[in-house]
Amino acid sequence: MRARLTVPDAAYGLVVLAHGDCVGGATACDCPGHRRVAALLVRAGLGTLLLDLVTREEARDRHLPFDIVLLARRLRAATRWARDETRLPVAYFGSGTAAAAALEAVALDPGIRAVVGCGGRPDLARPATLAAVHVPTLLAVGARDTRILCLNRLAADWMHCEHRVAVLPGAGSVPEDPAARDEVARLAGEWVTAHLGAARGTPVG
Template identity: 50%
Template sequence: MRYENRADAGRRLARRLEHLRDAHVVVLGVPRGGAPVAFQVARHLAVPLDLAVVRKLRVPWQPELGYGALGEHGVRVIDEHLLAESGLSATEREALEQHEQAELERRVRRWRGARSPMPLAGRDVVLVHEAVATGAVAEAACRVARVRGAAQVVLAVPVGQEEALAHLRTVANEVVCPRPVRHLGSVGAWYEDFAPVGDTDITALLAEAGRPSPAAGDGPAPERPSPGRPVEVPAHQVRIPSLLTLPPTARAVVAFAHAGSRGGSDPRSQCVATALQRAGLGTLLLDLLTGDEERNQHNVFDITMLARRLQAACGWLRRETGLRVGCFATDTGAAAALEAAAADEDIGAVVCVGGRPELAGPSALARVHAPALFVVGALDTRLLGCNHLAADWLRCDHRVEVVPDATHLFTEPGALETVAELTRDWFTTRLTRADTQVLTGSP
């Protein structure tokens, strides 16, 4: 799972911290890169934002190797093993640490200006950084929070190296990381946009965080899903019993395509549909086969028939609601959704979860114009290969998202929630964005 940018990472991370929403907490960002991530977390939780300023101690002739970190209030974390390997003499080390301490103090003055540090005594702290590699910087930041009097420290990072995270669990009271990895590599590789964060960016974020948050104001409460209503969707020679749910101010609607007769009870679809409805998107749960048809396994793999029925259902849905339509599909329904999108350019976006998109074939996949997201479990190696194969044939905006430690049905703890978040973000950024461009006449 790659993040679009630091703001996207912060929004996703914030959803993992909902249990802290009503707590008496302060969010501390580790600048530079952690500040934009922390800003989104603080805004989502409607709590104050401050900084935990830390400087990494790097070996001069091997800058990617950090043997420790310095923090405010005299905090110092040293990895003695890496220090010994570095070959730094005592004189070189002292000069380096004096230089970094001076730079740390300069940055504190530049970023905070006349602001006093946020009082932390007796309060819980959510410490946010953009990633964890060796863990030295995160450990130093945790110790800064402790020195400032924090009662509990929750370390939250979008991505981190497993070995370092395991150590940090002995330093922080809780570690939250949606994407633990064995080998982190370059931090920038986990972000599509990894633009540098400047001093003015950080001061602007602190200033903005001091203004009232819309989440804490008197604005409208989050929209609750409307009860669904049963409908019959005409699709060629059959009428498909379906469930249509439209929030009062729906911005788009998503057809859930199932190559069977029990799709509405699929936990994947139920979890995702609820997330879309809460985000202001309508949903249509429909089964592309009757019970009798499903007993013949040939029908489950008749991609052409399934695609025609789905295309007809999407046309009906557009006429019925007047909204842009996307498709969510699982299993062989994924291939049907892509074939339907290849034939119907009005299908605005497609998400395939645990599906067989390669069954659509190279010719159909090459004609798909709708942005397509494939979500597959990391432990489902067979489908992982199938999804990457299909992605290679696509010419449209597309992405393959791999959910760590998940199998075909995503029954592992937190896996379905990750699927729902990925799907919601794809449709809200692709499907509704396209709708806005059409309405405003933007290019």
């Protein structure tokens, strides 16, 4: 796994931005959209860990990026390392299949404070997992990404925790849609900060 950790002075929390599918060779560490969202979160006083759950080589096997249990195991391992390094409360930001991995991971980690899915596939998490999720969860989806929006709403219907499906007007697939990146970062920053139990940082954006 590749990772990039950034922790600003006086950070009050850490957001793990996980990417699971490397579609078209894109990764969390290299993708302009993920890097833009991470930069805005850092500006708001949050540490970030850009994390690729699948390598480019592994992504050639089109089945592995959809092995949600494996991705969740890797996410938990990275979270343990990040906690040891930073001693900060942790939230997850997952795109693609990593959104499902984040929900699977929180089922075994009561310490995660919040989850944000960004145009992701939470529907790939097991229904029993979705029903058992206890962490406040925000699912952000572009209004024009109708198939993914439908799948996110189906996943949300299984959830009993605090949750919200945020529809981004005019946006397609996020965070690949440049027009949606700043709005996703703003929503993620507000959601994470509200559930960290810490003082609010500088507004995102």
